[in-house]
Amino acid sequence: MNGLRIIVLAKQVPDTRNVGKDAMKADGTVNRAALAAIYNPEDLNALEQALRLKDKYPGTTITILTMGPGRAAEIIRESIYRGADRGFLLTDRAFAGSDTLATSYALASAIKTIGEFDLVVCGRQAIDGDTAQVGPQVAEKLNIPQITYAEDVISVVKNKIKVKRRLERGVELVEGPLPLVITVNGTAPECRPRNAKRVMKYKHASSVSERQNSSEDYIALYNERPYLNIPELNLKDTKAVEAEVGLSGSPTKVKKIENVVFQAKESKVLSANDEDIESMMVELISNHTLG
Amino acid sequence: MNNIYVYCEVENGVVADVSLELLTKGRKLANQLKCKLEALVIGSNLASIESQIFPYGVDRINVADDERLFPYTTHPHTAITVKLFQEEKPQIALMGATSIGRDLGPRVSSALHSGLTADCTSLEIGSHEDKKEGKVYENLLYQIRPAFGGNIVATIINPDCRPQMATVREGVMKKEIQSATFKGELRNLEVKKYVHDADFMIKVIERHMEASKVNIKNSSIIVAGGYGVGSRENFDKLHELAEVLGAEVGASRAAVDAGYADHNRQIGQTGVTVRPKLYIACGISGQIQHTAGMQESAMVISINTDANAPINKIADYVITGDISEIIPRMIKYYKKNSK
Numbered sequence: 001m002n003g004l005r006i007i008v009l010a011k012q013v014p015d016t017r018n019v020g021k022d023a024m025k026a027d028g029t030v031n032r033a034a035l036a037a038i039y040n041p042e043d044l045n046a047l048e049q050a051l052r053l054k055d056k057y058p059g060t061t062i063t064i065l066t067m068g069p070g071r072a073a074e075i076i077r078e079s080i081y082r083g084a085d086r087g088f089l090l091t092d093r094a095f096a097g098s099d100t101l102a103t104s105y106a107l108a109s110a111i112k113t114i115g116e117f118d119l120v121v122c123g124r125q126a127i128d129g130d131t132a133q134v135g136p137q138v139a140e141k142l143n144i145p146q147i148t149y150a151e152d153v154i155s156v157v158k159n160k161i162k163v164k165r166r167l168e169r170g171v172e173l174v175e176g177p178l179p180l181v182i183t184v185n186g187t188a189p190e191c192r193p194r195n196a197k198r199v200m201k202y203k204h205a206s207s208v209s210e211r212q213n214s215s216e217d218y219i220a221l222y223n224e225r226p227y228l229n230i231p232e233l234n235l236k237d238t239k240a241v242e243a244e245v246g247l248s249g250s251p252t253k254v255k256k257i258e259n260v261v262f263q264a265k266e267s268k269v270l271s272a273n274d275e276d277i278e279s280m281m282v283e284l285i286s287n288h289t290l291g
Numbered sequence: 292m293n294n295i296y297v298y299c300e301v302e303n304g305v306v307a308d309v310s311l312e313l314l315t316k317g318r319k320l321a322n323q324l325k326c327k328l329e330a331l332v333i334g335s336n337l338a339s340i341e342s343q344i345f346p347y348g349v350d351r352i353n354v355a356d357d358e359r360l361f362p363y364t365t366h367p368h369t370a371i372t373v374k375l376f377q378e379e380k381p382q383i384a385l386m387g388a389t390s391i392g393r394d395l396g397p398r399v400s401s402a403l404h405s406g407l408t409a410d411c412t413s414l415e416i417g418s419h420e421d422k423k424e425g426k427v428y429e430n431l432l433y434q435i436r437p438a439f440g441g442n443i444v445a446t447i448i449n450p451d452c453r454p455q456m457a458t459v460r461e462g463v464m465k466k467e468i469q470s471a472t473f474k475g476e477l478r479n480l481e482v483k484k485y486v487h488d489a490d491f492m493i494k495v496i497e498r499h500m501e502a503s504k505v506n507i508k509n510s511s512i513i514v515a516g517g518y519g520v521g522s523r524e525n526f527d528k529l530h531e532l533a534e535v536l537g538a539e540v541g542a543s544r545a546a547v548d549a550g551y552a553d554h555n556r557q558i559g560q561t562g563v564t565v566r567p568k569l570y571i572a573c574g575i576s577g578q579i580q581h582t583a584g585m586q587e588s589a590m591v592i593s594i595n596t597d598a599n600a601p602i603n604k605i606a607d608y609v610i611t612g613d614i615s616e617i618i619p620r621m622i623k624y625y626k627k628n629s630k
């Protein structure tokens with residue numbers, strides 16, 4: 001088996017476990033700047049599956065593709081520290097407000113720009129949008145098959161990939177022809193940690209926009225070591241049609257956003273003593289809550 | 292034309308609960324929109340499947356029956372759904388937010404360039420005014436869903452593209468038979484018109500499915516335990532109470548993660564949604580991801596050592612104290628006072 005050409009889709013997400021009040025903008029889109037940005041958890045599981053294939057099939061290359069604002073280049077550095085070969089940052093104002101369909105179209109256009117591939121690996125679901133729709137939609141846009149809920153990529157032999165899927169109520173072992181898209185479940189093995197040597201080598205890797213205000217010493221460094229450049233792709237580079245991305249390319253519109261609030265209701269406060277518990281049980285029996 | 296379609300999942304000859312729940316919802320929406328409700332069933336050995344579906348008030352059932360169509364694989368089911376939708380132009384299409392629906396839905400929506408809203412918790416009909424375009428849309432589907440880890444609830448609409456597609460998790464909508472004797476039209480699709488041999492490129496080599504044994508979703512009383520229960524042994528006390536009350540045992544994710552209870556008992560955003568008559572929360576703090584799955588319970592009892600546990604805010608009875616003392620008392624006084 002020759003090496004595989006793998007593209008991993010990884011997304012930088014706001015840490016939704018800590019969403020503050022002022023994190024939403026009036027138009028229904030999210031003010032990501034107000035939240036800590038992290039590597040989407042299941043995308044790390046996806047990266048690990050790719051890294052395992054690289055361990056198994058020498059010559060395999062892993063390319064990260066992330067779509068987001070300039071600071072999403074962090075996802076590419078993090079992936080390279082853990083063993084990915086390179087990455088592209090897909091970034092353009094025109095992508096702002098994209099729903100999953102417009103996002104998938106943009107990602108698929110970028111994948112075609114990057115070149116030929118055998119496998120696209122994504123996470124199952126991002127913890128912000130929470131839809132799990134991008135993987136299958138990218139597959140449809142590329143017109144190739146998909147294997148969702150992957151827990152273990154077992155083997156790739158003669159252009160056939162064998163994958164164990166973890167479903168709600170069971171497991172499936174499936175086989176399909178390359179190229180295809182797989183989406184990786186959170187139950188798959190965790191991602192390996194950073195490799196210290198790679199951190200040393202790539203810690204100055206940056207994208208053009210990140211370098212805008214760098215000193216001349218740094219500019220010299222990038223000229224000397226081209227591997228430190230994180231390439232950026234914009235709408236034009238991908239030849240995507242502008243009307244198909246961003247808000248105009250999104251069939252779904254966010255009409256309204258509400259913050260979840262607890263509604264206080266009148267509650268009876270009881271203590272743990274026998275009288276209180278007995279009177280509650282009697283009440284519940286008499287009003288037929290308990291049979 | 293322009294009807295409401297529900298994609299129905301079938302396993303072992305039984306239509307999935309989530310599909311029946313969606314048919315129930317679909318019937319109500321169809322009445323409101325004055326259109327018809329249709330079901331789409333794709334699989335093999337589907338003879339007499341209609342008897343499970345018509346009672347939900349389904350005007351027409353479209354069946355694609357072919358031995359290659361079970362077990363589910365993406366391409367053939369997508370091909371049939373896409374082509375049928377192109378022919379029939381439904382205004383709304385609903386699917387379960389299941390391993391199947393979440394694999395199929397996005398693929399279909401991408402092929403049709405119609406929007407898809409994931410994991411809706413509520414579906415309503417409403418209008419929308421686009422002030423910029425000076426346009427008013429009537430009878431849109433409001434697709435209401437939590438996002439951002441349950442911290443917000445968004446109302447999503449698809450003003451221009453059809454069908455308006457949504458997935459809904461099992462247990463979120465109620466399942467209600469319309470009439471046991473209702474009969475609509477049965478239409479068998481000519482499968483080879485819709486699928487090509489090349490669509491069967493993914494092979495299922497092995498498959499192990501478990502019927503979910505625990506049925507917390509349909510239980511009218513739930514005794515749910517959280518991390519505060521402290522051990523698997525203490526969880527046995529919850530089972531004891533549940534047995535006495537004729538209830539099922541549920542759990543928070545922290546309790547599941549700690550190994551006190553199995554995953555199929557998990558209630559909440561990443562577990563099942565329940566709406567029992569009575570929910571007894573034992574040692575559960577009441578984080579939003581948990582309450583998202585139980586806040587519609589008709590009555591809630593919270594037992595917690597912390598008088599200020601967040602769950603107390605949605606409880607009808609707040610008992611401040613240790614579950615190891617309180618549960619035995621509940622058992623004792625139930626036995627004493629019932630019958």
Ligand SMILES: Cc1cc2nc3c(=O)[nH]c(=O)nc-3n(C[C@H](O)[C@H](O)[C@H](O)COP(=O)(O)OP(=O)(O)OC[C@H]3O[C@@H](n4cnc5c(N)ncnc54)[C@H](O)[C@@H]3O)c2cc1C
Pocket residue numbers: 009010011012028029030040042043046065066067068098099100101103107121122123124125126127128129130131132133134135252254406407408409436438439443445447
């Ligand atoms: C409140 C709210 C609700 C929304 N609801 C919907 C909805 O119901 N339907 C809808 O179509 N859109 C919806 N959106 C828009 C949607 O969140 C965005 O389009 C988002 O960019 C992609 O969806 P996701 O986060 O759900 O990703 P998922 O589909 O959950 O992501 C799956 C995988 O795709 C890959 N991926 C996704 N995005 C990227 C990226 N930018 N770069 C690289 N890889 C990526 C990752 O591998 C990821 O693990 C909503 C947005 C908001 C703010």
Ligand SMILES: Cc1cc2nc3c(=O)[nH]c(=O)nc-3n(C[C@H](O)[C@H](O)[C@H](O)COP(=O)(O)OP(=O)(O)OC[C@H]3O[C@@H](n4cnc5c(N)ncnc54)[C@H](O)[C@@H]3O)c2cc1C
Pocket residue numbers: 017440516517518519520521542543544545546557558559560561562563573574575576577578579580581584594595596597600612613614615
């Ligand atoms: C994306 C995401 C999805 C999630 N999905 C879910 C989900 O589906 N379901 C879910 O439940 N959670 C979910 N969670 C986790 C959720 O955020 C909470 O961590 C979890 O619900 C907490 O469980 P708990 O209340 O049992 O534990 P804790 O928060 O640890 O609370 C334990 C409670 O027990 C009380 N206690 C301690 N000892 C006793 C005693 N002896 N007697 C009585 N009371 C006692 C304490 O006062 C405390 O209130 C999710 C989280 C994320 C980020």
